[in-house]
Amino acid sequence: MKNKRIDTTRLLSLICFCLIILLWCLASYSGSVSEIFLPTPTAVVEKIIAMAKDGSLWANCWESISRVMIGWLWSVVVALPMGMLMANSKKFSAFVQPIIEFARYLPVVALVPLTLLYLGIGENQKYTIIFLGTFFQLVLMVCDTVSGVDRNMINAARTLGASKFQVYKEVILPASLPGLMDDLRLTIGWAWTYLVVAEMVAANNGLGYMILKSQRYLATDTIFAGLILIGLIGLITDWVFRILTRLVAPWYERLADGK
Amino acid sequence: MRDDVMLRVEGLNKVFDSGNRRVEALSDVSLEIRKSEFVMIVGPSGCGKTTLINIISGLESATSGSVLLDGRQVSGPGADRGMVFQGYSLFPWLTVQKNVEFGLKMKGLPTGERRDIAARYIELVGLKGFENALPKQLSGGMKQRVAIARTLANEPEILLMDEPFGALDAQTRVVMQELLADISRRTNTTILFITHDIDEAVLLGDRVYVMSRRPGRIREVLTVDLPEPRNHHCLVMAEFQQIKSHIMEMLWQESSDAAMDK
């Protein structure tokens, strides 16, 4: 019963994907949309192969990936303890909440000029953009996840003689692990979008830069290649996180997986 | 004053005061439970039963009054008062074995000793062979067996149970009631059990406290004299029916009084 349903959802996703490709083929090969606006799938695949051969593909991907990882890891390293502290201390939460709530509504793009002014166009500016884009959301997500641990479970632990510290270590942490993995998975996705923003403003390598540069030469095939690569890398990270979650918390049942 | 009293609750009052809303949940509740006794509290939904047992377990504090365990005043939760909740509250990332060992681990018992004690209680609740199962693989009845074993393994002075079988289907509930009656007789555990199910109260209790609607008060204490062992055969006995209809009458009066108030 359960397996059958998962199969149908997979099938539906596949159909949707094929439909989009089909539409793309129809529009481009028939010539109804000019090649300048919409390259053919063949042209895009050839472009990707060419870039893989001359090495620019790997170089650009690597630049982008390492920027995302460093900026995002910084945000994780600060947000995890801070979110946990917020969940456990009303005072600390009251202290930082207003500024976090305020900051998370600032569009990151609007902060780009300031980061350029303060940090120049070096790598630190890219990390900062990714940090600013993910940090404030992640803190609140971590805080929510940790405070969302089933009270009954905490009460059970306390009546079994667990101290405050033991409740934290033996119940709250393991119970929030899958939720935290989800928070990380979501924010690393956003980190990708912010990276492209950062690279399109000021960079001389990376996938975002590649896309921006191609616009100048009307190289739509490269733009499409860049978009597909960004999408693919995003998809793969998402997938890796789902597998990791299943590995670290095999007991976890997602609500959507239920009967 | 009898000296074999295990738990004494004296003049307990509880008012929930959340700004504009004031709820009086308990009013002057006093009761006592003797060593090895199986005491039931029955009362209509919302009368304050959970509030009462939470105060006894230390998860909640009383507005006034006191809770004495073995003559000592208690405050805050502790392993001396084990609790079984309606919602099982198992740790889903731990196996049955590790769930049952949880309290012993908190106490700092060495691994080997923990394993032996847990094995004993897993057997007591009839779950031998399921040591390595995760909670999600178990039925509701089995989960509650794990929760009971987990609490008993801690060897509390009193076992507190808040409608533990409320979420189970009728057949499983009877099986669990018989299991608990059996455990109570074999281990001499002192048990305070809360329910809104009159059958359950009369079937299991040595004594039954009947509570009024909110704010919860003790309306009456009844002694139940049914032959041992307590099992489903008791349900059809004249003595059982007599006590049951008495309690029903009392609770019915409560609800008709409530209707008159409106």
Ligand SMILES: Nc1ncnc2c1ncn2[C@@H]1O[C@H](COP(=O)(O)OP(=O)(O)O)[C@@H](O)[C@H]1O
């Ligand atoms: N934390 C709380 N704040 C305010 N009111 C509460 C709280 N907990 C329980 N109550 C109220 O106290 C009354 C008794 O609740 P409870 O003890 O759960 O009843 P029972 O377990 O008998 O069904 C109910 O009216 C409930 O709404």
Ligand SMILES: [Mg+2]
């Ligand atoms: Mg209740």
